[in-house]
Amino acid sequence: xxxxxxxxxxxxxxxxxxxxxxxxxxxxxxxxxxxxxxxxxxxxxxxxxxxxxxxxxxxxxxxxxxxxxxxxxxxxxxxxxxxxxxxxxxxxxxxxxxxxxxxxxxxxxxxxxxxxxxxxxxxxxxxxxxxxxxxxxxxxxxxxxxxxxxxxxxxxxxxxxxxxxxxxxxxxxxxxxxxxxxxxxxxxxxxxxxxxxxxxxxxxxxxxxxxxxxxxxxxxxxxxxxxxxxxxxxxxxxxxxxxxxxxxxxxxxxxxxxxxxxxxxxxxxxxxxxxxxxxxxxxxxxxxxxxxxxxxxxxxxxxxxxxxxxxxxxxxxxxxxxxxxxxxxxxxxxxxxxxxxxxxxxxxxxxxxxxxxxxxxxxxxxxxxxxxxxxxxxxxxxxxxxxxxxxxxxxxxxxxxxxxxxxxxxxxxxxxxxxxxxxxxxxxxxxxxxxxxxxxxxxxxxxxxxxxxxxxxxxxxxxxxxxxxxxxxxxxxxxxxxxxxxxxxxxxxxxxxxxxxxxxxxxxxxxxxxxxxxxxxxxxxxxxxxxxxxxxxxxxxxxxxxxxxxxxxxxxxxxxxxxxxxxxxxxxxxxxxxxxxxxxxxxxxxxxxxxxxxxxxxxxxxxxxxxxxxxxxxxxxxxxxxxxxxxxxxxxxxxxxxxxxxxxxxxxxxxxxxxxxxxxxxxxxxxxxxxxxxxxxxxxxxxxxxxxxxxxxxxxxxxxxxxxxxxxxxxxxxxxxxxxxxxxxxxxxxxxxxxxxxxxxxxxxxxxxxxxxxxxxxxxxxxxxxxxxxxxxxxxxxxxxxxxxxxxxxxxxxxxxxxxxxxxxxxxxxxxxxxxxxxxxxxxxxxxxxxxxxxxxx
Numbered sequence: 155x156x157x158x159x160x161x162x163x164x165x166x167x168x169x170x171x172x173x174x175x176x177x178x179x180x181x182x183x184x185x186x187x188x189x190x191x192x193x194x195x196x197x198x199x200x201x202x203x204x205x206x207x208x209x210x211x212x213x214x215x216x217x218x219x220x221x222x223x224x225x226x227x228x229x230x231x232x233x234x235x236x237x238x239x240x241x242x243x244x245x246x247x248x249x250x251x252x253x254x255x256x257x258x259x260x261x262x263x264x265x266x267x268x269x270x271x272x273x274x275x276x277x278x279x280x281x282x283x284x285x286x287x288x289x290x291x292x293x294x295x296x297x298x299x300x301x302x303x304x305x306x307x308x309x310x311x312x313x314x315x316x317x318x319x320x321x322x323x324x325x326x327x328x329x330x331x332x333x334x335x336x337x338x339x340x341x342x343x344x345x346x347x348x349x350x351x352x353x354x355x356x357x358x359x360x361x362x363x364x365x366x367x368x369x370x371x372x373x374x375x376x377x378x379x380x381x382x383x384x385x386x387x388x389x390x391x392x393x394x395x396x397x398x399x400x401x402x403x404x405x406x407x408x409x410x411x412x413x414x415x416x417x418x419x420x421x422x423x424x425x426x427x428x429x430x431x432x433x434x435x436x437x438x439x440x441x442x443x444x445x446x447x448x449x450x451x452x453x454x455x456x457x458x459x460x461x462x463x464x465x466x467x468x469x470x471x472x473x474x475x476x477x478x479x480x481x482x483x484x485x486x487x488x489x490x491x492x493x494x495x496x497x498x499x500x501x502x503x504x505x506x507x508x509x510x511x512x513x514x515x516x517x518x519x520x521x522x523x524x525x526x527x528x529x530x531x532x533x534x535x536x537x538x539x540x541x542x543x544x545x546x547x548x549x550x551x552x553x554x555x556x557x558x559x560x561x562x563x564x565x566x567x568x569x570x571x572x573x574x575x576x577x578x579x580x581x582x583x584x585x586x587x588x589x590x591x592x593x594x595x596x597x598x599x600x601x602x603x604x605x606x607x608x609x610x611x612x613x614x615x616x617x618x619x620x621x622x623x624x625x626x627x628x629x630x631x632x633x634x635x636x637x638x639x640x641x642x643x644x645x646x647x648x649x650x651x652x653x654x655x656x657x658x659x660x661x662x663x664x665x666x667x668x669x670x671x672x673x674x675x676x677x678x679x680x681x682x683x684x685x686x687x688x689x690x691x692x693x694x695x696x697x698x699x700x701x702x703x704x705x706x707x708x709x710x711x712x713x714x715x716x717x718x719x720x721x722x723x724x725x726x727x728x729x730x731x732x733x734x735x736x737x738x739x740x741x742x743x744x745x746x747x748x749x750x751x752x753x754x755x756x757x758x759x760x761x762x763x764x765x766x767x768x769x770x771x772x773x774x775x776x777x778x779x780x781x782x783x784x785x786x787x788x789x790x791x792x793x794x795x796x797x798x799x800x801x802x803x804x805x806x807x808x809x810x811x812x813x814x815x816x817x818x819x820x821x822x823x824x825x826x827x828x829x830x831x832x833x834x835x836x837x838x839x840x841x842x843x844x845x846x847x848x849x850x851x852x853x854x855x856x857x858x859x860x861x862x863x864x865x866x867x868x869x870x871x872x873x874x875x876x877x878x879x880x881x882x883x884x885x886x887x888x889x890x891x892x893x894x895x896x897x898x899x900x901x902x903x904x905x906x907x908x909x910x911x912x913x914x915x916x917x918x919x920x921x922x923x924x925x926x927x928x929x930x931x932x933x934x935x936x937x938x939x940x941x942x943x944x945x946x947x948x949x950x951x952x953x954x955x956x957x958x959x960x961x962x963x964x965x966x967x968x969x970x971x972x973x974x975x976x977x978x979x980x981x982x983x984x985x986x987x988x989x990x991x992x993x994x995x996x
Contacts, residue, residue: 159217166210166227167928169203170234171947174933176200177238193246194253197276200238204278207231223750230930232279233865237856239273247272260318261294262428264308267880268862289426296427300449302330302382332383337392340380344399347373348406355410367419370412374420374447377403381449400450412440414533420447421530434459437466439528466525470542471804473518475888477544478805480515480551483508484559491563496571506578509560509599516551516600519544541802553601564593572596580606587613702837704741704791706767706775709760713779717789720745734792742792745779746848751927753778753786755848757919758929760788762824762850764916769905771820772813772843778919788848799834799842799874803881804888811878811887812897813842818875819901819974823966825854825931828866829873844874851920855934855962859973861981879982895978895987902970902990910964917963921956935959 176189176199190196211227239247248259251272263270271290274280280287301312310318332340347369354362354369380399385392417440424430424447434446442459445451483492493508494501526532526545539546564572572592573584581587581595591609598604720733723744735743748755756778763776779789806814821829821844828849835843853865861879864872880886882893925932932955939958940947966973971990978987 156217159214159219162210162213162217166207166214169207169210170230171933172203173200173207173234173238174937175947176203177234177241178937193242194250197250200235201278204231204235208279220749226750232277233853233930235277235279236273236865237853239276240269242273244270247276250276256291256294258294258298258315258319260310260315261297261307262290267883269864292423292426293428296424296429299378299382300429330379330383332385334385334388337380337383337385337388337395340376340383341395341399344373344376344380344402347376348402351406351410360415363413363416364419366416370417370444371420371423373403373406374444378449396450403448407441407444412444414440414528414530416440417443418530418534421534431460431463433467434463436531437463437470437529439525443530466522466529469518469522470526471886472889473515473522473544474542474802475805476511476515476518477549478801479511480508484512484556486549491559493563496564496567496575502571502574502578505575506596506599509575509579509596512551512556512600515544516553519550551600553603557597557601557603560597561593564589564596581610583610583613583617586617588616702796702839702841703772703793703843704775709777712777712789716782717743717745717779735789737791743789744792745781745787745789747785747787749785751929752923753780754920754923754927754929756786756788757923758850759848761917761920762826762847763790765824765905765913766820766847768908769820769823769901771817771901772841773820773847774843774845776847793835793837793843793845795838796835796843799831799836803877803886806878806888806891808891808894809840810842811891812894814875814878815893815895815897816901817842817844819898819905819970821873821875822859822973823905823963823970824850825852825857825966826850827853827857827864827873828871829875830866830871831874831877834874851924851959852930853934854931854959855938859977882982893978893982893984895974895984895990898974898978899990902974905967906970908967910967913964913967914960917960921959921963922952925952925955925959931959935962938962 176196190199208231211224211231214227215224242250244263247263247270251259254276256272256275259272262272271293275287275290297307298315300307301310301315307315351369351373354366357366377399381396383392383396388395421430421435421443424443425432425435429447430443435443438446438459442462445455446459485492493505496502496505523545526542527538531541532538532545539549543549569589569592572589573581573587576584576587576592576595579596579599581592584592584595587595587609591613594604595606595609598606598609715738717735717737720735723732723734733745733747735745737743746756746759760776760778763773766773767775774790774793776788776790778786780786817829821827824847826847826849828846829844833844833846835845837843849866857863857865861876861883864876866873878887879893925935935955935958936947936950938961939950939954942958943950943954975987975990978984978990
């Protein structure tokens with residue numbers, strides 16, 4: 155290592171340590187290193203250290219450090235800036251932002267959900283002129299214009315905002331103080347923009363999209379400006395001018411064709427500014443979107459449009475879930491139906507549910523298709539069906555094709571079993587129905603050609619006809635011969651004949667119908683049977699996942715195996731380079747090198763995997779390993795035939811949701827917050843497993859058990875458990891699927907029953923090797939050790955850092971029950987979470 159690289163690393167370490175002290179000033183024990191108490195001054199000091207760190211990273215790069223090392227240092231820096239800014243309260247963020255030139259900071263972060271936008275705007279790890287930061291300022295300015303136009307934003311009026319800011323609002327309700335001449339000029343601008351729009355909308359084709367979008371934007375902006383003008387001198391004339399402008403714009407838009415693609419730039423601006431929500435932008439047609447973007451759309455119309463967007467979002471989510479369920483049993487194409495044999499246990503209910511769902515999907519496809527192509531996601535996207543395959547033209551369910559496939563499958567089933575399926579669908583006279591009638595009755599669930607009531611009536615008529623024929627035949631066979639004198643039959647003969655005739659008015663004595671197949675009753679939710687069924691299903695799901703995972707072997711055995719040099723595996727993703735090797739039995743294994751910390755991260759991932767397995771959380775076994783050339787890291791068997799877990803929360807089943815909740819308990823114990831969707835796999839038997847626990851303990855001591863905590867960033871890096879909780883809070887889970895705190899209980903129970911000494915033993919190498927290597931959690935634990943020992947951080951030894959780490963791990967294990975009970979109750983509003991405190995769990 156060159157002198158330049160050594161110096162750069164020293165500079166970087168110093169800067170990162172100082173940033174840590176600024177983030178948590180109580181640990182800066184050196185009087186000469188006092189951190190300013192003023193938020194703006196402290197921020198300035200922090201930014202200075204960030205610049206020092208960035209310069210040190212650049213020096214490392216120039217000195218020849220590997221790309222992996224540079225990326226790792228850059229990620230650590232970004233994590234540190236994020237931790238500091240997230241530690242500030244909203245008032246501090248606003249004060250700092252305002253001091254740095256942000257206009258109206260009180261108008262962003264109004265939802266109170268997720269990371270506050272000012273955290274990103276103030277983040278010095280990112281350039282100040284990037285588009286994402288500009289969008290945050292644009293959102294505040296757009297909302298301020300809405301306030302100026304007399305609307306409220308986040309429950310705030312214009313006066314409320316200026317009271318918060320300590321400034322004087324404009325003289326009246328307008329956005330700007332205008333002279334009569336300026337009002338006239340604004341009115342003329344509206345007229346001119348309408349003329350330009352009328353010309354632009356005559357043109358069609360991709361080459362005119364930008365021109366049309368600009369013309370529409372200019373017209374709406376001109377209308378907005380006039381609508382927000384304040385000119386007391388004009389009195390009623392101003393109101394008249396505004397009304398005339400609105401009427402003229404109404405007329406210009408009334409018969410205009412607004413292709414979604416043409417509107418896309420305008421919608422993106424409105425999204426960035428907060429004028430439109432994601433739900434509205436993606437689920438309304440162009441005219442509805444324009445109405446929401448105009449300043450004077452009646453409040454009632456606005457509310458109706460918002461309600462329509464929410465309704466369509468729910469329709470689309472239901473369609474996605476229904477279609478996913480359907481194709482699991484009816485893959486389509488040249489493939490036959492994948493239905494279970496109708497005689498299998500539980501099969502009649504499953505087949506009946508599939509048939510009914512197929513009909514529902516058909517109806518939803520027709521309904522959603524009537525508006526989807528007019529929306530941004532359906533009409534402006536280059537991949538309109540990527541997230542909603544049910545709407546792709548080739549994926550529509552056609553009744554005729556579905557019926558043919560169904561009857562081909564049904565021909566191989568026993569009639570008695572098909573009757574059980576029909577009974578599940580309400581055919582109470584199935585016992586007397588023919589095969590054709592039963593098949594048609596089931597097919598009526600998804601084919602309008604058949605009518606279930608008409609089929610049942612036909613079965614009854616056929617039965618009556620057969621019984622009448624039998625009765626007539628029997629009566630004829632039992633009739634006495636004519637008397638020799640041609641007289642009437644005797645009383646005895648009449649009575650004998652009468653005994654063979656029916657007593658009902660139809661003249662037909664029908665035999666008792668064969669009892670219909672008794673439907674299997676669905677247990678009442680919350681009942682003992684329902685709980686038993688749910689428990690058995692959960693057990694089967696867990697067993698399926700466990701069977702798919704490679705077996706854990708003794709770590710000492712793995713350490714003695716020779717895996718050879720291996721081959722590079724860039725397709726496996728992740729931050730660090732990986733190689734694939736053949737195990738002694740020919741199975742494939744993956745080695746992940748730890749070039750920067752001498753193998754300490756290999757100990758970390760191995761320990762995390764071991765702890766998760768002890769807690770009953772599915773985990774691929776990972777082992778610390780050192781190759782023949784001395785390179786240390788981790789090695790693990792590859793999971794065979796697993797597929798990416800790509801579905802959205804609206805498609806997740808209850809079993810998947812419960813599995814994610816259980817995994818979250820394990821993730822919190824090992825301080826792992828990198829479980830985004832790319833790190834989850836669906837196993838061949840239908841289970842779920844999170845992989846790549848390489849960031850375990852990275853933020854240990856500074857992390858939070860919170861629905862909003864995501865140190866790796868949002869978007870594609872949002873942890874799956876966070877997606878789950880946010881979807882649950884926003885009503886985004888499938889019907890009947892919910893967060894069940896009791897699902898966490900088995901994992902909590904297993905982990906908290908682990909002796910403290912066992913936990914310390916498992917984490918011993920992680921703690922001591924990590925402390926020596928200076929891994930990401932070391933600054934946090936150095937601060938804790940310094941505070942506990944009441945000594946300066948510079949005097950804390952590696953062993954003391956390791957002890958602080960192990961103490962914190964034990965503390966976290968022993969508080970799992972209390973912490974998750976509070977999490978479910980306080981953050982998710984689930985009162986049932988309180989039972990966890992008392993050993994609750996089903």
